[in-house]
Amino acid sequence: MLALRPSCECCDRDLAPDSREAMICTFECTFCADCVTAVLGGVCPNCGGEFVRRPVRPPAALARHPASTERVYNPDGCRRQSALTA
Template sequence: MLEMRPNCECCDRDLLPDSTEAMICTFECTFCRDCVDNRLHGICPNCGGGFVPRPVRPAKLLMKYPASTKRIHNPKCAEPVTSGTAS
């Protein structure tokens, strides 16, 4: 079952369980659509994979299966990765 994480890992924007702006990778790293499109260019900074829209959990199931409250935030997520090798 998806955790339904509450925020964008990059900009810390709130992403409610019914948000259509939430995007996830295969490891459920969670980002807002704006960061995915404009900062990350469709590539997860954690695993290198792509993104899909996060499904919306039906409201009637949120009581039985609540969304996560654990926030993950890495403001450096959109910084360019350097190889560490000098040329």
């Protein structure tokens, strides 16, 4: 089951469990759509994988299986990736 992490690893923007702006890679690294496009060039800085829009968990399932509250914030990784894609 996806953790539904609460924030972008690059800019620390809040990403609600029902956000259509949340993007994930196969390892569930989580970024906002703006950072994926403008900063990361569509490539995960952690694993080199591609991004897809994170699915939205239905409200009844979210009540039984809440989203994660663990924030992952690593702006240094985003800056390194940004320099590589420039």
